[in-house]
Amino acid sequence: MAHTWKVQIDLFNAGEVRSDEPLTTAHATLTTSAGTTLNGYGRARRNPGDPDVPEVGEELAAARALRDLADRLLRASSDDISALEHHRVHLAR
Template identity: 70%
Template sequence: MTHTWNVVIHLFDADDLVRDGRLTGAHAVLTTSAGTSLEGYGRARRNPEDAAVPEIGEELAAARALRELADRLLRATSDDIAEIEHRPVHLQR
C-alpha cells in the first residue's frame, strides 16, 4: 500500500513588513493521506548591499519553512510514540 503526503510551499513578498522590500516569506503546509496537517514558516531578509535576486530569497525562506515543518513533524512523532509508550520520548534530528 502506498500513501501520498503532499507539501505545498506558498512564497510571498513581505514588503508590507519592511519598508525597503527586502523580505521574502514562505509558508509550508504538509497534508498527510489521513488528512492531518502541519505547517512551517520561514523568511529571508536581503542585505540592502546585495543584488536583488528573488530566487535566492525564495530558496532561503522555503528552506527555513521546511526545516520548521520537519521539526514540528519530529515533535508530533515523538508525542505519538510517548503516548503509546507512556514515557517521554526524544527523537534525534
Template identity: 65%
Template structure:
C-alpha cells in the same frame, strides 16, 4: 500499499521600506494521507546592498519553513510514540 503526503509552499515577497530591502516569506503546509496537516513559515530578508536575486530569498525562506515543518513532525512523532510507550521519548534530528 502507498501513501501520498503533500507539501505546498506559497511564497510572498514584500518590500521592506525601513531597510529598502526585500522580505520573502514562505508558508509551508504538510497534509498527510489521513488529512492531518502541519504548517510553518520561514522568512528571508535581502540586504539592500546585495544584488536582487529573488530565487535566493525564496530558497532561504523555503528552507527555513521546511526545517520548522520537519521539527514539528519530529515532535508529533515523539508524542505519538510516548503515548504508546507510556514514557517520554525524544527523537534525534
C-alpha cells in the same frame, strides 16, 4: 499500500507591499493521506547592498520553512510515541 503526502509552499515577498522591506516569507503545509496537516514557517531578508535576486530569497525562505516543518513533524512523532509508550520520548534530529 502506498500513501501520498503533499507539501505546498506559499511564498510572499514583502517588497510587493513595502519597497523598503527586502523580506521573503514562506509557509509550508504538509497534508497527510489521512488529512492531517502540519505547518512550517521561514523567512529571508535581503541585505540592501546585495543584488536583487528574488529566487535566492525564495529558496532560503522555503528551506527554512521546510526545516521548521521537519522539526514539527519530529515533535509530533515523538508525542505520538510517548502516548503509546506512556513515557517521554525524544527523537534525535
